[in-house]
Amino acid sequence: MEVGLGKLWVGIDVGKETHWAFAMDSDGNRILSRRVANDEAAVSQLLADVTALEADEVTWAVDLTTVESALLLAILWDHQQRVMYLPGKAVNHAAAGYRSEGKTDAKDARIIADQARMRRDLAELRPTDELILELRLLTGRRTDLVCDRTRTINRLRQQLTAICPALERAADIAHQRGWVLLLSRYQRPKAIRRAGTARLISLLTSLGVREQTATTVASAAVAAAKTQTTRLPGEDVAAELAAELAKEVMRLDEQIAELDSAIEARFRRHRFAEVITSMPGIGFRLGAEFLAAAGDPGWFASADHLAAYAGLAPVPNDSGKRTGRLHRPQRYNRALRRVFYMSALTSIRCCPTSRAYYDRKRTEGKGAKGATIALARRRVNVLWALLRDNRTWEPTAATTAARAA
Structure with missing residues (x-):
């Protein structure tokens, strides 16, 4: 390999198991091109090989900043390397201007390196503060749980429709915890009518629901149950699934509340x-x-x-x-x-x-x-x-x- 290079650009096509690295000089000539395993030893060896070229300046460029690139970026930052970011969408758009219709990791890495060499508008990636990284992980997890909760509520509503459409319309599952608690115990119109408003209010208040809210939920549930005396086919199975889904919503609410506490505790530690x-x-x-x-x-x-x-x-x-x-x-x-x-x-x-x-x-x-x-x-x-x-x-x-x- 040539020694004493001027500037060097290294494009990395990031992957889950392996990356592909492509290095080029100021004239666009290939200096290095190879597959690199996504583990510390392989990435460190790549860095050592690039450093051995004794270039005056080395600029790295990646197409992903997700967890797949976390180890790679951490090693580069630990060695004070300059890293630029070229979005994957930009790589795909630029690919039309390069020879070969086929898509390979080697070609993508070459495009990333070449674009980093020619463009001046790429954002530079900087090491992430530990506290901000923790907040990023926790808020991402909270978003996932909120989406899971929404999907679970939608499934619960579907099961309620198979039991009693009027009950599904009356239930404010997304915003009223009392409805979720009630549906984890009672789902069939007949069972709700038998329990009656007073018993349902007593149940909900014993579970921590405010009396006024418990009265509103219980009254609406009994009123909806009284509109239907016909037993729908598959009601028993639908009721079991509804109870299970209601309990799942409760579990998700608990997880979200725990995450909120963790998020707030870390956020309050930030200087801003x-x-x-x-x-x-x-x-x-x-x-x-x-x-x-x-x-x-x-x-x-x-x-x-x-x-x-x-x-x-x-x-x-x-x-x-x-x-x-x-x-x-x-x-x-x-x-x-x-x-x-x-x-x-x-x-x-x-x-x-x-x-x-x-x-x-x-x-x-x-x-x-x-x-x-x-x-x-x-x-x-x-x-x-x-x-x-x-x-x-x-x-x-x-x-x-x-x-x-």
Whole structure:
């Protein structure tokens, strides 16, 4: 191999079991191309081989930042290597400009290296703080559990329809814990009628449901059960499945509550926790999601930079005589956009300043969604300024902070 190279670019096509590494020089000539197992010894050997080339500057580029690349990135960062990120979608788009119609790991790695050599708009990956990584794992797990809960509730509703459609319509399973507790014990209309309102109220209150809520749930359940005396085919099996699904919802609720405690405990340890939650509409959950999505807030040089990363900075969509039109960018962090959008929705209800800004945008002709997005964009300015100055939000300073950003 040639010694004393100038600049070197190493593209890594990341895989679960193996990666493919392709190194090229400033002229695009292949220096190295080989498969690398996703284990410490193989990755360390690749790093040693690249280091032995004695290049003046080495830039690594990867197409994934998921768990498959965790070991690779950790080793590179431990050795102070510069790592760039080229999204997989960009690799696929660029592939059309390279010879060979076939897709191989070696070709993808070459494309990644070549794109890193030519492009100047790639984002640099930086080591993730341990606390932020923990929040990323915990919030990701919470999202999975919430999705599981939604699917389980949908299945439970399907089983209730097979037993008593009126009961399914009356049951507010997603928001009322009392309904889940009741359905874990009673599912058939006949059994609910026999139990009666008083017994059901007593049962629910003994399980920790407030008396007023227990009365509402029990009364609605008995009223729905009285509308149907016909026994549907398969009712017994459907009732057993409904009881099992109701208990599964209860288990998921317990797991989500435990995760919330773990998320809050870690989030409160972050140096910007008080600053972030001082913003109206952002509690510890959205705050944790913000840190998980954005990483270190200090990485963003300006509020515009943060807004662009969140997909809240529209880009031009001009063509021919059609000018002045804007649209959402294709490359942005969807989780971060969700944080600002959901916090804006919440702030409209709880913050007079946000409500006034939202109403002003509505009077200017924007729809509800457009006005909310405009508010979310403004909140990016405010939050970035607060993080920059390391101070908490104050109503009188909100407008000044937004303008200063």
